[in-house]
Amino acid sequence: MESLTNKKKVLESKPLNFWERAYLPAIAQGLSITIKHFFKKPATIRYPEEKREFSENYRGLHSLKRDEEGRERCTACGLCALSCPAEAITMIAGERQAGEEKLYREEKYAAVYEINMLRCIFCGLCEEACPKEAIYLDGDIVPSDFLRKDFIYGKDKLVEAPLNQ
Amino acid sequence: MELALVIEKFILVAIIFGISLVTAMYSTYAERKVAAFLQDRVGPNRAGPFGIFQPMADGAKMFMKEEIIPTQSSGLLFIVGPSLAILTACIGSAVIPWGQTLTIGSRVIDLQVTDINVGILYIFGVVSLGVYGIMIGGWASNNKYSLLGAIRAASQNISYEIAMGLSIIALLMLTGTLSLKEIAQQQHGFWANGWFTWNFFRQPLGFLIFIICAFAETNRSPFDLPECETELVGGYHTEYSSMKLGFYLFAEYINMFISSAVMATLYFGGYNFPFMHHLGLSENLVTILGVVALFAKIIFFIFFFMWVRWTIPRFRYDQLMNLGWKVLIPLAIANIVLTGVFATIFK
Numbered sequence: 001m002e003s004l005t006n007k008k009k010v011l012e013s014k015p016l017n018f019w020e021r022a023y024l025p026a027i028a029q030g031l032s033i034t035i036k037h038f039f040k041k042p043a044t045i046r047y048p049e050e051k052r053e054f055s056e057n058y059r060g061l062h063s064l065k066r067d068e069e070g071r072e073r074c075t076a077c078g079l080c081a082l083s084c085p086a087e088a089i090t091m092i093a094g095e096r097q098a099g100e101e102k103l104y105r106e107e108k109y110a111a112v113y114e115i116n117m118l119r120c121i122f123c124g125l126c127e128e129a130c131p132k133e134a135i136y137l138d139g140d141i142v143p144s145d146f147l148r149k150d151f152i153y154g155k156d157k158l159v160e161a162p163l164n165q
Numbered sequence: 166m167e168l169a170l171v172i173e174k175f176i177l178v179a180i181i182f183g184i185s186l187v188t189a190m191y192s193t194y195a196e197r198k199v200a201a202f203l204q205d206r207v208g209p210n211r212a213g214p215f216g217i218f219q220p221m222a223d224g225a226k227m228f229m230k231e232e233i234i235p236t237q238s239s240g241l242l243f244i245v246g247p248s249l250a251i252l253t254a255c256i257g258s259a260v261i262p263w264g265q266t267l268t269i270g271s272r273v274i275d276l277q278v279t280d281i282n283v284g285i286l287y288i289f290g291v292v293s294l295g296v297y298g299i300m301i302g303g304w305a306s307n308n309k310y311s312l313l314g315a316i317r318a319a320s321q322n323i324s325y326e327i328a329m330g331l332s333i334i335a336l337l338m339l340t341g342t343l344s345l346k347e348i349a350q351q352q353h354g355f356w357a358n359g360w361f362t363w364n365f366f367r368q369p370l371g372f373l374i375f376i377i378c379a380f381a382e383t384n385r386s387p388f389d390l391p392e393c394e395t396e397l398v399g400g401y402h403t404e405y406s407s408m409k410l411g412f413y414l415f416a417e418y419i420n421m422f423i424s425s426a427v428m429a430t431l432y433f434g435g436y437n438f439p440f441m442h443h444l445g446l447s448e449n450l451v452t453i454l455g456v457v458a459l460f461a462k463i464i465f466f467i468f469f470f471m472w473v474r475w476t477i478p479r480f481r482y483d484q485l486m487n488l489g490w491k492v493l494i495p496l497a498i499a500n501i502v503l504t505g506v507f508a509t510i511f512k
Contacts, residue, residue: 027477034203034476043205 059122061139062115064159067105072159073134076110080126080135088119089126106132113158117142117151169272178278181258189418190220192467196418199471227411235404237307246302247405247412253295254419260284261426262346264436264456267449276456277346284345285333288427289326292382295420296322299384299391302413303401314400317482318391321381324489325388329378331497332371335504336431339367345430355439363434370500372432374493379424381489384417386474393479425466426459433462 019025045052054060065073076093094111096104103109126135145151194209194216201208209216234243264276281287296319303315340348352362365372381388392400402413429435436455446454480488 027473030476031472034472037205038199038202040205042201042207044207046207046210 059124059127059137060141061117062120062126062135062137062153062158063139064110064113064155065134065136066160066162069102070162071101071103071105072109073105073132074110074113075106075108075132075134076113077108077131079129079131083125083129084120085123085125086119086121088116088121090114090116110155113155115153115158117153118148173272173274174278177274177276178259181263181278182255185255185258185419185422188422188463188467189415190224192418192421193223193414194220195467196471196474199468200475203472203475224411227408230407232407232409233404235307238404239305239307242301242305243404244409246298246305247409247416248298249301250295250298250416251412251419253291253298254416254423257288257291257420257423258426260287260345261423261430262349262435263459265448265452267452276452280344280346283343284348285337285343285431288345288423289330289333292420292424293322293326295382295416298413298416299401302405306401306404308404310397310399310403311401314391314393314397314403317397318384318401321384321388321390321485321489324486325378325381325493328374328489328493328497329382331494331501332368332374332378333431335371335497335501336364336368338501338504338508339364345435349430349435349437352434352437354437354441355434362437363432365432368432368500368504370496371504372428374497374500375432376428377488377493379428380470380473381485383420383424383470385421385470387477387480388485389474389479390482390485421467421470422463425463425470428466429459429462435459435462 067073076091078091078093081087081089081091090112091110091114092112093108096107096109122137124137127137142151197219198208198216200206209219212218212222234240259278260281262277262280267274267276299318300315303311303313303318306312337343340351342348342351348364352364354362356362360366380386384391390400391397392402397403402410405413436452436459438455438458441451441455444451
């Protein structure tokens with residue numbers, strides 16, 4: 001039967017000739033290939049000292065943003081948690097009291113905001129879902145740690161540093 | 166024997182012992198660096214600048230690891246194994262001529278520990294003893310993988326020793342002596358009487374057989390079947406831990422150093438280098454340069470060992486035996502015949 005694409009190639013296994021059976025030319029060829037790599041620039045980098053440049057839209061560690069007056073933007077609407085396919089985000093909403101206007105932008109804010117970095121898949125859907133532009137995945141890669149509980153990042157790690165500091 | 170001679174030899178032994186250990190230590194570092202460079206990596210670089218203290222760190226680690234002796238092992242033999250391996254590795258360097266003579270004051274110091282007239286046979290004997298370290302260790306571990314590794318090591322070493330010995334016979338037909346010192350002297354300079362003086366240029370086939378057998382004798386890749394990780398966990402040293410394991414690994418590197426030195430001495434002129442007596446240098450300087458030349462050759466061979474290790478995959482066991490018995494031994498015998506014919510024609 002004729003094949004559809006005519007791309008089929010029948011390979012014959014020929015018996016090795018003398019030089020192929022002697023191995024030595026093949027070994028010399030292999031050695032010449034490896035010695036070429038000896039003088040090449042290493043493909044790896046010395047990681048903690050050197051870091052690769054991330055692309056501009058790299059999705060790293062989350063940060064909760066503040067507005068231009070230094071108030072937290074998050075209103076604890078829960079859309080990020082809802083959109084999260086890995087169910088990594090949990091939050092407890094709090095109501096802004098009188099005198100806290102400098103801290104929180106809206107009347108409602110996230111009293112507790114936790115992301116489990118072991119669950120997070122860094123898809124960026126929370127970023128897309130947020131109507132207040134409060135969360136961005138613009139940080140570094142998640143640092144290593146020893147205990148699972150230490151990978152649950154609270155507001156202390158997530159919220160941006162205040163403006164005046 | 167006069168006291169000065171004893172002191173002189175003692176110092177020489179201490180220096181050579183130290184050099185072999187340091188070379189072996191830095192071979193472990195070089196192995197990792199060469200592997201890394203051949204694979205486009207950086208290699209160890211944490212301990213000190215460029216990682217040059219890595220061998221010390223490795224040594225400290227080996228010493229501090231917990232010493233595990235399996236309850237089912239045969240107690241004494243389990244300890245004798247690695248001791249024998251490192252002992253036989255270390256005593257091989259006694260007959261290698263590291264250089265010519267140094268003249269200090271009125272004293273002429275020979276840079277060879279001892280010039281026994283059966284130098285090559287001594288090295289062969291010591292190398293053959295080396296396999297006992299592996300065999301005893303593998304047997305005493307009471308572990309199937311260790312035993313398999315030990316059996317492989319024994320049969321491999323026995324098979325390749327024959328071809329190695331035969332390749333040496335062809336060389337000895339030309340040199341007419343077993344003493345390594347005289348063999349090195351015969352290769353004086355680089356060019357004499359219209360041909361190279363180094364034995365490699367008279368015995369290229371013999372050298373090829375010798376170096377292949379040297380790979381097999383030192384259990385280096387592509388002949389590292391005694392310890393092949395993919396089949397035998399760790400081979401003969403599966404049950405070993407702490408410094409006993411360190412001794413086994415160390416013995417391999419010392420063996421590599423010694424066999425490089427033997428190859429350099431037998432085939433590449435030992436301490437001789439081109440134009441050594443046409444530069445008008447003083448005798449002592451020529452000797453020192455000769456030692457440097459010998460070490461350059463040794464380091465090249467050690468590098469070659471590593472280069473091959475990170476290039477060629479391991480042989481299968483039946484291929485190993487085929488190569489040893491059906492290829493190398495007939496080739497070595499043919500080499501003897503050819504050498505005899507050529508030696509008769511070009512007397």
